[in-house]
Structures are given as C-alpha cells and as structure tokens.
Amino acid sequence: MANLSVVGQSVYRTDANPKVTGRALHVGNIEMPGMLHVAVLRSPYPHARITRIDKAKAEALGGVAVVLTGAEIAKMPGVDAHFGPAFRDQPMLAVEKVCYAGDPVVAVAAVDKRTAEDALQLVEVDYEPLSAVFDVLEAVKPEAPLVHEHHRPAKAFADLAHVKAGQQSNICYHFKLRTGDVDKAFAEADRVFEDTFSSPPAQHMPMEPHVALVYLDEHERLNVWTSSQSPSYVRTELSATFGIPMNRIRVRVPYIGGGYGAKLYAKLEPLVTALALITRKPVRYALTREEEFLTITKHKVVSRIKTAIKNGTITARKCEVYWDTGAYAEIGPRIGHKSGYTSAGPYRIPNVWIDSYCVYTHRVPAGAFRGFGVPQVIWAYDSQTDIIARALGADPVEFRLRPALDEGERFATGTIVRSFGVKEAIRRAAQAIEWSKPRARQTGTKRRGKGIAAGVKAVLTPSISGAIVILNADGTANVLSSTVEMGQGSETTLGQIVAEELGLTVDRIHIVQPDTDVTPYDTITAGSRSTYHMGNAVRMAAGKIKTELCEIVAAKLEVAPDDLIARGGRVYVRGMEERGMTIGEIFLAKFGSLGTTLAAEAVCQPTASHMDPETGQSEKCTEYWFPSATAAEVEVDTETGQLKVLQLISVGDTGTAINPRHCEQQLLGAAVMHLGLTLFEEMVFDEGQMVNGSLLDYQIATIKDIPQAFRPIVVEVAHEDGPFGAKGVGETGALTVAPAIANAIEDAVGVRIRDLPITPERILRALAEKSATVTLKD
Amino acid sequence: MKREITLRVNNKNETLAVDDADSLLEVLRDRLKLWSVRESCGVGACGSCTVLLDGRPVSSCLLLAVRSTGREITTLEGLGDGQSLHPIQQAFVNERALQCAYCTPGFVLSVKALLDELPHPSEEEAKEYLSGNLCRCAGYAEILRAVRSAQEKTAR
Numbered sequence: 001m002a003n004l005s006v007v008g009q010s011v012y013r014t015d016a017n018p019k020v021t022g023r024a025l026h027v028g029n030i031e032m033p034g035m036l037h038v039a040v041l042r043s044p045y046p047h048a049r050i051t052r053i054d055k056a057k058a059e060a061l062g063g064v065a066v067v068l069t070g071a072e073i074a075k076m077p078g079v080d081a082h083f084g085p086a087f088r089d090q091p092m093l094a095v096e097k098v099c100y101a102g103d104p105v106v107a108v109a110a111v112d113k114r115t116a117e118d119a120l121q122l123v124e125v126d127y128e129p130l131s132a133v134f135d136v137l138e139a140v141k142p143e144a145p146l147v148h149e150h151h152r153p154a155k156a157f158a159d160l161a162h163v164k165a166g167q168q169s170n171i172c173y174h175f176k177l178r179t180g181d182v183d184k185a186f187a188e189a190d191r192v193f194e195d196t197f198s199s200p201p202a203q204h205m206p207m208e209p210h211v212a213l214v215y216l217d218e219h220e221r222l223n224v225w226t227s228s229q230s231p232s233y234v235r236t237e238l239s240a241t242f243g244i245p246m247n248r249i250r251v252r253v254p255y256i257g258g259g260y261g262a263k264l265y266a267k268l269e270p271l272v273t274a275l276a277l278i279t280r281k282p283v284r285y286a287l288t289r290e291e292e293f294l295t296i297t298k299h300k301v302v303s304r305i306k307t308a309i310k311n312g313t314i315t316a317r318k319c320e321v322y323w324d325t326g327a328y329a330e331i332g333p334r335i336g337h338k339s340g341y342t343s344a345g346p347y348r349i350p351n352v353w354i355d356s357y358c359v360y361t362h363r364v365p366a367g368a369f370r371g372f373g374v375p376q377v378i379w380a381y382d383s384q385t386d387i388i389a390r391a392l393g394a395d396p397v398e399f400r401l402r403p404a405l406d407e408g409e410r411f412a413t414g415t416i417v418r419s420f421g422v423k424e425a426i427r428r429a430a431q432a433i434e435w436s437k438p439r440a441r442q443t444g445t446k447r448r449g450k451g452i453a454a455g456v457k458a459v460l461t462p463s464i465s466g467a468i469v470i471l472n473a474d475g476t477a478n479v480l481s482s483t484v485e486m487g488q489g490s491e492t493t494l495g496q497i498v499a500e501e502l503g504l505t506v507d508r509i510h511i512v513q514p515d516t517d518v519t520p521y522d523t524i525t526a527g528s529r530s531t532y533h534m535g536n537a538v539r540m541a542a543g544k545i546k547t548e549l550c551e552i553v554a555a556k557l558e559v560a561p562d563d564l565i566a567r568g569g570r571v572y573v574r575g576m577e578e579r580g581m582t583i584g585e586i587f588l589a590k591f592g593s594l595g596t597t598l599a600a601e602a603v604c605q606p607t608a609s610h611m612d613p614e615t616g617q618s619e620k621c622t623e624y625w626f627p628s629a630t631a632a633e634v635e636v637d638t639e640t641g642q643l644k645v646l647q648l649i650s651v652g653d654t655g656t657a658i659n660p661r662h663c664e665q666q667l668l669g670a671a672v673m674h675l676g677l678t679l680f681e682e683m684v685f686d687e688g689q690m691v692n693g694s695l696l697d698y699q700i701a702t703i704k705d706i707p708q709a710f711r712p713i714v715v716e717v718a719h720e721d722g723p724f725g726a727k728g729v730g731e732t733g734a735l736t737v738a739p740a741i742a743n744a745i746e747d748a749v750g751v752r753i754r755d756l757p758i759t760p761e762r763i764l765r766a767l768a769e770k771s772a773t774v775t776l777k778d
Numbered sequence: 779m780k781r782e783i784t785l786r787v788n789n790k791n792e793t794l795a796v797d798d799a800d801s802l803l804e805v806l807r808d809r810l811k812l813w814s815v816r817e818s819c820g821v822g823a824c825g826s827c828t829v830l831l832d833g834r835p836v837s838s839c840l841l842l843a844v845r846s847t848g849r850e851i852t853t854l855e856g857l858g859d860g861q862s863l864h865p866i867q868q869a870f871v872n873e874r875a876l877q878c879a880y881c882t883p884g885f886v887l888s889v890k891a892l893l894d895e896l897p898h899p900s901e902e903e904a905k906e907y908l909s910g911n912l913c914r915c916a917g918y919a920e921i922l923r924a925v926r927s928a929q930e931k932t933a934r
Contacts, residue, residue: 016871019879020863020886022814022854029813114799205914207818207826207880257816257880258914289819487878487915665874665920672916695819695912702909703918710919 005567006500007724010661014492014506015255015485025254027211027225032282035213036065038275039116040285041106041123042294043098046362046688047132047145050096050105050125057122058108063115065279067123068107070095073274078243085233085265086160087172088152090328090365092271097130099147099327100362101688102294109275109283132362134688136302136324139170139361146170147327147360156236157523158462162613163333172325173333173358175340177616179412180351182308185316189308193388197305197380199738199756200682201324202298204369205700208257209292212268214275215282222249222273227256229263229484230524231514237266238273253514259486260673261368262296264526265331293693297683298369299335300324303343303380308351312392314385314403316351319343321377323358326365332358338460339373341616344412345381346422346456346627347403352412354616362688370670371457371734372527375677378455379756382739386451387752396743397430400454414617419727421653421717422627426454428713432649433631442748445638448646449748453739454629457528457731458622461608465533466520469498469541470599471549473591475508475569475583477542482514482522483534488730489662490530496658497535497723501542503566520601528626528728531658533604535723540602546571548598552586606721624719627653628732630671630740633709636748638767641760645675645707645741653715655727660714663729667712670733676701678738680757783847787812788856796843803827803838806853814854814883818912825911828884829853835884835891835910854883857890866890869928870921877915885911889925893932899925 018024055067070093074081081095082088094105106123110116131145138144151166163173186192212226222244228234231251239246256263268285276283287295301323308316321343325332340356389399404423411417429452430436442448468480479498485491495509512519522534546566553571554561557579565574572580581589587596611618633647650671657663680699684691692698712733718725742753751766784793787810796805806815806829815838818826822837829838830852858864863871866889876882885908892899892907899907904925913921 012871013874013876015879016876017863019876019882020867020870022883024879026813026816026880028816205912207824207878207912207914208816209818256878257818258878260914289821487876489877661874665877665917668919669877669916672918673914694821695823696821700912700914701916701918702912703921704905704909706918706922 004500004724006496006506007658010659011492011496011506013489014495026208026257027213027227027254028286030213030225032215035282035284036109036111036279037113037116038272038283038285039108039113039120040104041120041125043094043101043103043105045098045127045129046101047130048098048127049130050094050098051128052126053106054124055106058119061115061119061122063111064119065109065281066275067119068275068278069093076274080241083237083241083266083270084154084328085156085331086154086163086333087329088154089148092274100364102364102690103327104271107271107275109279132688134361134363134685136300136322136359136361139359140322140357144170147362156233159460160334170360171357172329172360173336175337175356175616176614177341177352177354177412179414179615179617182316182318182351182353185308185351189310189315191309192306193384194306195384195387195754197303197383197754199301199376199379201300201366202677202681202683203293203698204260204262204296204298206258206260206262209287209289210263210267210295211284211286212272213282213284214272216276216280224249224251224269226251226253226269227263228253229259229486229526230265231484231516232482232521233524234266234269235516238269241270242273249516251516253484256484256486260370261372261526264368264524267295289695290693293683293690294364296330297326297364297366299332299366299373299376301376303377305380305384307384307388309388309392312394314347314349317344317349318353321356323373324361324363324366325358326361326363328365329358329360330365330367332366335368335373338458339377341413341621342374342456342458343377343381345385346405346454348405348409349403349412363685364690368526370673371731374455374457375674375735375738378453378735379738382453382455382736383742383754386739386743386746390746397426397435397452400426413621415619415621417625419655419717419719420625420627421715422454422456424715424717425627425629425651425653426452428715429629429631429649429651432713433633433647446635447638447748448633448635449744450631450633451740451743451747452629452631453736453743455735456625456627457735459529459532459624459728460527461606461621461623463523463529463533464603464605465522465537466601466603467534467537467541468520468599468601469538469545470597471502471545471583473584473587473594473596475504477502477504477509479509479511479538480519481511481534481538482519483530484514484525486525488666489659492662493531493658494534494538497539498542501539502546504569528730528732531726531728532624532722535726536604537602539723540604541600544600544602545598549586552590553581556581556589624722624727626727626732628735630736632740632744634741634744634748636745636763638749641764641767643679643758643760643763647709648675648707649711649713650733651713651715652729652732653717654729654732655719655722656716656725657714658724658726663714664712666729667714667733668710670731671737672701672706674734674737675705678741678756678758680759682757781844783844785843785846785851786849787851788853798844800843801839802829802841802843802846805843806838812853812855816880816883825884825888826881828887828911830887830891833891833894835888854886857886865931866928869924869931873920873924873927875917875920875924877917881911881913885913885921889928892925893929898929
C-alpha cells in the first residue's frame with residue numbers, strides 16, 4: 001500500500017513503558033477502603049444433591065462479613081441466580097445440586113483472605129451423591145445421567161439467536177451441514193478412510209488468574225473492575241442477572257495479564273456483585289491457581305472423520321465432532337457452530353456432511369480457547385488428509401494444494417471465499433522447510449522427519465465494534481474503545497490506524513482503556529477480530545474527523561476538500577506542503593478558541609446471511625478467513641519415544657500487517673503455546689476429580705521448549721474491507737501446530753498418533769504396535 | 779504470631795509487624811505496595827513473584843517474610859536509578875520481549891541475576907537459567923534476544 005507512514009511500520013509498543021517497569025495497572029493492584037476478600041467452598045462431588053448447609057459457625061467468626069449460599073442468591077428479589085452467554089445454566093453458587101467437582105457452593109467475604117479461608121473450614125455441607133457422566137461419548141447416550149433437565153437460551157448475542165431451548169438430553173447444541181450426496185460418493189469411492197482423533201481438556205493458564213472487584217459508589221451505582229476480555233458483555237450480563245439498569249453499571253478493565261479466551265463472558269463478576277450488594281462493601285475476589293483449574297478449560301474433543309477418495313481426489317467427507325463442554329455450556333454452542341462448519345477443511349469437496357454436537361458432562365466447564373475450537377477440528381482433518389496422502393503415495397504438500405480453495409470458490413457452507421491465502425501459506429511453509437529437498441536415508445535410533453499442516457478459521461460473524469475518536473486542539477487524540485489490551489498489542493495497532501488516518505504520529509494517540517461509562521459497545525476481545533472490527537471503527541471515526549478538518553481548510557483556502565491531505569499534524573494541499581493549516585489553526589478557525597475537541601463515533605458491524613439449520617448453507621457465513629500453515633521438522637528417538645522439534649515455521653495470512661513485527665510475534669507466541677498443548681498439556685481427571693490441578697503437576701512450555709530453528713512468515717493477502725487491508729492474527733499461529741508435528745512424526749518413523757498430547761509414551765506405544773504388526777506379517 | 783521485623787528492600791529499611799505465616803510476597807505486595815511482585819501459581823513454579831535476595835532470584839511466594847531479614851531484597855521497583863529504564867528493561871522494550879507483561883518483572887530480575895552471574899551466557903545457559911520463569915504469551919524467542927541485547931549493553 002502506497003503512501004502510508006505509520007501503518008505497515010513495526011513501531012514499538014505504546015504500552016511498553018508501564019509494562020516493563022511493572023507499573024501497569026492490574027485489578028489486583030486496586031484497593032478500596034474497607035475492601036473485603038473472598039474465599040469459595042467448592043463441591044467435592046461431580047454430581048450431588050445438596051441436602052444441608054450449616055454456616056452458623058462460619059458466620060460467627062470474627063472478621064466475616066457474609067457467608068452466602070446459592071439458595072440465598074435465588075431468593076434475592078429480582079435476581080436470576082443463573083447466568084451464561086449461550087444458556088442461563090450456570091449458578092453463581094450451586095442451587096440445590098452441584099454439577100462438577102469444583103462447583104462453587106458457599107462464598108465467604110471477610111476482612112482478609114486468610115479469615116475468609118478459615119471461615120470456609122467451619123461450613124458444613126451434606127451431599128447426596130448422584131450418578132454422573134464424564135465421557136463425552138457416554139453423555140450423548142439416551143440412558144446417560146442428565147446434567148441439566150432444561151436448557152434455557154440466554155439471547156445475549158445475535159449470532160446465537162438460533163440456539164434453541166432443549167431438555168432431557170445432554171446435547172445442548174447440534175450443528176448440521178449437508179451438501180451434495182455423501183452416501184452416493186462413499187458407495188462409488190475407490191477408497192474410504194475412517195479415523196477417530198481426540199484432544200484433551202487443557203488450561204489457558206493466563207499468568208494473571210481471574211480477579212474482579214465490585215463496589216457501590218456514592219450514587220449507589222455498581223462499579224466493577226475486572227480482568228475481563230469482554231467488558232461490554234459483563235455489563236449486559238450483570239444488568240440481566242440483577243435487574244440493574246445498564247447506565248447504573250460501570251465496568252472497567254485495566255491491563256490484563258493474559259486471557260487466551262479464559263477471561264471471556266462473565267466469570268467471577270456475578271458472584272462478586274451479589275456479595276457487594278449484600279455487604280454494601282467493596283469486594284475483591286482473586287482466584288488462586290488451583291481455582292483457575294476448576295473454572296474454565298479448553299474443550300475436550302472427539303472427532304470421527306470419514307473420507308471418500310475417487311481417482312486420487314477427495315469426493316466426500318463426513319465429520320462427527322463431539323465437544324465436551326462440561327457442566328455448564330459457557331460458549332460451547334458458539335464453538336460447536338463456528339468451528340463445526342469448518343470441520344471438513346479449506347478444500348474443494350463436493351459432498352460434505354457434518355454433525356457437531358455440544359455436550360454436557362459432569363466436568364469443569366469448557367469455553368473459548370485461543371483458536372476457538374478450530375485447532376481441535378484441524379487436528380482431525382489435517383492429520384487425516386496427511387494419512388490419505390501418504391496411503392495414496394501422493395506428496396502431502398501437492399495433495400493439499402490441489403483441492404485447496406482458490407479465491408472466488410465456495411466453502412462447504414456455500415459461502416464464496418475471498419482474501420483466502422491458504423495455498424500461499426502452504427507454499428511458503430513448504431519452501432521454508434525445504435520440503436522438496438531429498439531426504440537422506442536414515443538408520444539408527446534417531447530419525448528425522450518433516451511435516452506440513454494447513455487449515456483455516458472463520459471470524460465470528462456477526463459482531464459489533466463501536467469507537468469514538470476525540471481530536472484535541474493540540475493535534476493529539478484520545479480513542480475510546482472497549483478492546484482490551486491483554487498482550488496482543490491492540491493499543492499499538494489501533495494507535496497506528498488512527499495516527500495514519502489523521503496524519504499524526506503514534507505517540508500523539510492515547511487509547512482509553514475499556515470503561516463502559518465512556519467506551520462504546522464491543523462484542524468481545526477475542527477471535528482475532530479486534531484489528532479488523534475495532535480497527536475499522538476507529539479508522540471510520542477518525543475519517544469523519546479528517547473530513548471535517550478538510551472542509552474547514554478547503555473553505556479557508558478556497559480549494560476542493562479532495563485536494564487536501566492530513567500529514568504531520570497539518571492539513572495541506574497535495575503536492576504543496578506550504579499551503580495548509582496546522583490542527584491548532586483549524587481549531588481556531590472553527591471554534592475561535594483552543595482547548596476544544598472534535599469528536600466522531602463509528603460502528604463496524606459486519607453481517608452474516610441466514611444459515612439454513614438443516615444444511616448449514618449460507619450465502620455469507622463469515623466476514624473473513626485466517627488461513628494458517630505450519631511446517632515442522634522433528635527428531636524421534638525410537639528407543640525412548642523422546643521428540644525433539646528441530647524446526648517450526650508458523651505461517652499465517654493476516655491480511656495487510658499493520659505492525660509486521662507484532663504479527664510475527666503473535667504467530668510465534670501462539671505456536672509455542674500450542675506446541676506445549678501438542679506435546680504435554682492435558683488436564684487429567686479421575687471419576688470427575690481433577691488430578692493435576694496445579695502448576696507443579698501441569699506443565700506448560702518453558703523457554704527450553706522453543707525449537708532450535710523457529711520462525712514466522714506473514715502472508716499478506718489484503719482484505720478489501722479491512723482497515724488498510726488488515727484481517728487478524730491472534731489465533732492463526734495456534735491452528736496447525738499439532739497436526740504438523742504428528743505428520744512429521746509419521747514421516748520420521750512411520751507411526752500415526754491420533755490422540756493429543758503426543759507424549760513419549762504414546763510414541764513408544766505406537767512404535768511397539770508397529771513393530772509387532774511387522775513381526776506378525778514377517 | 780505477630781512480630782516486628784526489619785526488611786531491607788530496594789536499599790531502604792522497612793520495619794513492620796508481620797505474621798509468622800506471611801510470605802515475602804504478601805508483605806511486599808499487600809504491605810509495601812510493590813505491585814511488580816505478582817502471584818500466579820502460589821507454589822514456586824512460575825517465577826511471576828521473583829525477587830532478588832542478595833542478588834539471587836527467588837520465588838517470594840515460597841519464602842517467609844520473617845526469614846528474609848538481614849538480606850538485600852530487590853524488586854523491579856529497585857532496579858536502576860528510578861528515572862530511566864535499566865539497560866535490561868530497555869532491551870525488553872527494543873526486542874519486544876513483552877506482551878501481557880504479567881511475567882515481565884520476574885523475567886527482568888532473572889535476566890539481571892543471570893548476567894551478573896554469567897556476563898556471557900551460552901544459549902543453553904541462558905535457557906536453563908530462565909526456565910523457572912513462565913510466559914504464557916510465549917515471547918521466549920524475543921526474551922532470548924533481549925538477553926543478548928542487554929548483555930552487549932551491560933558488558934564492560
């Protein structure tokens with residue numbers, strides 16, 4: 001893109017200074033006079049009826065302000081004891097029964113955390129255990145114990161308007177896609193491949209655990225400080241749950257210490273609000289790491305995938321995807337839908353059948369996790385695509401490139417794809433890892449192999465971002481946006497976009513942190529949507545101001561507004577820099593006084609067209625796509641099953657890169673995070689009890705796990721409606737890591753791993769099974 | 779049991795009454811309001827609460843405040859002259875070695891201790907030294923670059 005001065009530059013982070021000095025404001029640093037601290041008693045049973053709670057001794061303990069139960073919340077006038085973004089199924093504290101081991105049952109607010117914890121020891125709860133179901137495939141059977149008798153839709157988001165009330169089943173959402181004649185294609189196939197893949201529940205592990213602080217101000221308005229990725233939603237949810245008018249709720253979000261999807265929708269806020277309303281004191285609840293494990297997880301997924309091959313090409317694909325959403329649906333239905341419809345891959349396949357089921361079990365609730373379910377479906381379809389290529393003797397790269405969709409072709413949903421650089425991503429990944437270079441014949445116990453994986457995610461559509469830009473008379477600007485800076489660099493990106501539009505430098509732009517009293521509605525900070533949606537909103541708002549500036553200058557200088565440009569804090573005639581006015585002069589011309597402001601608002605609201613509930617067909621199911629490819633080279637020790645990742649190349653089509661270095665950083669960060677998920681992360685449960693729920697027992701990637709050769713490649717297929725052509729990048733590097741590693745392992749030692757994580761035990765077992773088979777054949 | 783102790787924090791003596799059970803983390807954060815010291819895992823496994831004790835990195839969540847007397851305690855607030863960024867902090871900014879930055883104070887202090895102990899660490903030594911600090915944004919490649927860049931600036 002020509003003539004850009006700020007967009008496309010890798011400017012430094014504008015939030016670097018407060019962050020590197022440790023001075024950045026976090027909710028945990030905010031203290032209020034008389035503030036109370038919270039501790040929560042959690043259920044030891046995965047499914048049980050609460051028969052008695054005796055809290056008298058706890059209430060008598062000095063320093064305890066309140067000991068609260070779910071039954072008491074249910075009796076608060078005008079209060080809905082349950083909340084949730086898809087179904088209102090999650091109680092602030094268990095009402096009548098508990099649905100997972102770790103379900104909050106009793107909350108104490110006290111003068112300090114230790115007193116609150118001591119009080120919990122004095123609470124007595126009796127339970128009557130009920131039968132429970134932990135396995136997603138067991139839970140869908142008609143005879144399975146029911147997690148919830150009724151499912152009550154929440155109606156909070158436009159894209160979930162089709163979620164229906166249900167009952168007497170653990171399946172709370174079923175997405176269907178039907179195109180072509182799958183049965184006929186399978187009947188006529190030369191070969192049919194059928195595989196089952198699984199990925200386990202895992203932890204987001206933001207270094208800052210969830211924290212929320214709620215108090216009533218001097219107007220009795222509800223004030224909420226929270227480490228949330230969705231301040232606008234928190235306000236809506238609290239308004240609906242407590243029946244408080246929206247303008248009497250103020251939600252603020254300072255810097256948050258990572259989110260990765262864990263901090264979306266409402267988490268602690270409803271309970272802390274209840275405690276603050278009852279005690280009329282400021283109340284802060286900060287989760288411990290152990291509680292974090294019991295709050296939200298990545299969906300466990302089981303995928304059955306069946307593919308028909310005729311004349312060497314894929315003619316049909318049937319996918320059954322089971323999402324274990326745990327005891328409360330959380331955002332599971334949205335994931336089952338958005339990720340469900342991409343389950344067959346970014347390929348030209350004439351006959352596709354998809355069933356995607358969101359299923360309740362008696363486990364910790366599962367929600368959004370960087371990639372929003374797409375890494376789990378790509379794990380299945382790209383692993384299988386590789387299996388097929390190798391079985392047919394085809395080159396795995398060529399086998400993907402041939403059916404990969406081109407610009408203007410139709411996705412399985414019937415939607416025409418545009419800005420769809422999947423082929424380019426595959427090519428660049430293959431090139432970077434020297435795919436076509438002949439491999440040396442290998443002997444010995446250390447075998448090397450290369451793997452490529454590819455896939456695509458679609459952005460959540462419809463969704464909404466509003467923004468206000470305020471230009472000051474001194475040529476600085478304030479930007480009101482509800483996008484949460486959680487490490488992704490949104491303050492810098494949005495600052496660059498506004499600076500470019502108004503002809504300013506980034507240091508002249510201040511991004512106001514989310515505050516629902518002043519920053520307009522934004523759906524969520526998630527799903528790689530902020531650069532596009534909020535980026536467009538701030539650009540349009542800044543554009544309105546620029547138009548007004550140009551009109552004033554045009555009238556003053558008697559030139560056409562179209563001949564003017566804004567650059568360097570001035571507006572001047574194109575090609576004649578000396579003929580123009582500074583922003584200060586323009587303000588004086590308009591207002592006759594300095595210290596004034598010019599403000600403009602804009603909303604970015606892409607729409608989707610209706611999706612047929614029986615066939616999953618839609619003229620437009622998404623606003624844009626993020627193609628991803630990963631190339632890996634691994635070394636497998638056949639004696640120990642140990643895996644070394646020698647090379648990892650993360651390729652993403654981000655659209656135009658607003659800040660190339662920051663795009664690269666997102667690709668790498670997402671790739672390393674998912675390398676940990678691929679190789680060792682798994683939340684282990686035994687009869688519904690979390691077994692490894694602490695950072696001593698649950699390992700995430702450390703600095704020692706980064707591959708020897710590790711690099712990002714940004715593919716820029718501009719989107720015609722993106723701000724300066726940008727799309728998004730937060731999740732792209734996460735999407736294809738796991739299958740790339742599994743594909744490289746097969747290349748190295750000829751075994752296929754179908755269950756994550758890929759531990760040395762699994763590799764050794766697969767090697768042993770292979771040699772047993774070989775021996776038998778001999 | 780409550781007792782009065784004197785801690786030497788960032789070159790200043792702090793005398794205060796603490797409980798025997800108070801961790802150094804709790805005292806630094808809740809009493810002295812040194813917000814760069816952060817709790818994350820609570821079991822000494824993540825490095826978010828790293829402080830320097832006589833120049834060596836320790837997890838302040840695992841250390842009792844009463845056992846920290848008579849030692850030189852340094853938090854990020856005590857690094858450098860308090861006016862401009864320390865060369866290690868500047869290296870983190872230049873190499874973009876921070877994202878959400880919740881882990882950054884712990885990392886910066888660990889890098890300080892690393893370079894004080896090994897002014898020219900090998901790649902393996904640097905990784906080994908920093909493997910007790912977790913970063914979920916996974917900016918590890920950038921952090922390693924920051925170590926290199928800081929090493930050039932701090933080396934005499």
